[in-house]
Amino acid sequence: MSNGRQELYDLAENVDTEKVEQESLSKQDISEAIDGYFEKQKKSQEESELAEKQRKIEEQQQREQHELSEISQVVKKSLQEQISKDKDFAALVEKSDLPSGLIDYIAEIGEPEEAHLIIKELANNEEYKQKLKNTQTEMGVKKLLKKVRAAVLVGGGPRGMPEMIKKDIPQYNYNNSSSDYDKNYYSDLGMRHGI
Numbered sequence: 745m746s747n748g749r750q751e752l753y754d755l756a757e758n759v760d761t762e763k764v765e766q767e768s769l770s771k772q773d774i775s776e777a778i779d780g781y782f783e784k785q786k787k788s789q790e791e792s793e794l795a796e797k798q799r800k801i802e803e804q805q806q807r808e809q810h811e812l813s814e815i816s817q818v819v820k821k822s823l824q825e826q827i828s829k830d831k832d833f834a835a836l837v838e839k840s841d842l843p844s845g846l847i848d849y850i851a852e853i854g855e856p857e858e859a860h861l862i863i864k865e866l867a868n869n870e871e872y873k874q875k876l877k878n879t880q881t882e883m884g885v886k887k888l889l890k891k892v893r894a895a896v897l898v899g900g901g902p903r904g905m906p907e908m909i910k911k912d913i914p915q916y917n918y919n920n921s922s923s924d925y926d927k928n929y930y931s932d933l934g935m936r937h938g939i
Contacts, residue, residue: 815851822856823847823863833860840867843876849885854893861896862889 827834842863850859866872872892879885 816848819851819856819859823859826860836867849889853889865892865896
């Protein structure tokens with residue numbers, strides 16, 4: 745009987761140790777499951793935030809593209825009106841080999857009223873045409889068109905500024921006033937202080 749009793753005690757001890765191991769394992773499993781759940785929640789939140797940012801970026805790009813296409817239409821309309829009015833400009837446009845995407849670039853950097861002037865300057869100037877052919881990037885084309893636009897607006901170009909703009913205009917300097925007040929003031933000041 746002692747053997748049977750001993751066996752029962754041994755079974756009871758084994759069951760108690762298995763319960764303790766199962767309890768500790770289950771606590772660890774639960775903590776791991778909770779950590780995994782929060783990790784998944786965090787990951788899904790990051791993915792949703794990333795998707796939202798991507799959606800906003802795409803919406804912004806679509807708005808910008810739509811706005812650019814509207815402005816391009818206005819520039820095209822302005823150029824068509826100029827072509828119908830000015831036969832020389834129409835002939836210039838027909839014989840020039842300017843790229844087709846130029847209108848979109850002009851729409852980005854300038855006003856519709858300036859488009860025909862920019863195209864005239866580009867078509868008539870060999871230096872600008874060569875630079876346009878050599879330019880490989882969008883940014884380079886935009887920089888060149890900004891330079892051409894600036895030259896058109898000041899009436900210059902690579903030939904330089906017109907003489908009328910170069911004219912020497914004296915800058916206003918109150919020390920160089922035409923009245924003799926300044927001279928009198930300094931001489932009076934010098935006399936008072938013995939200089």
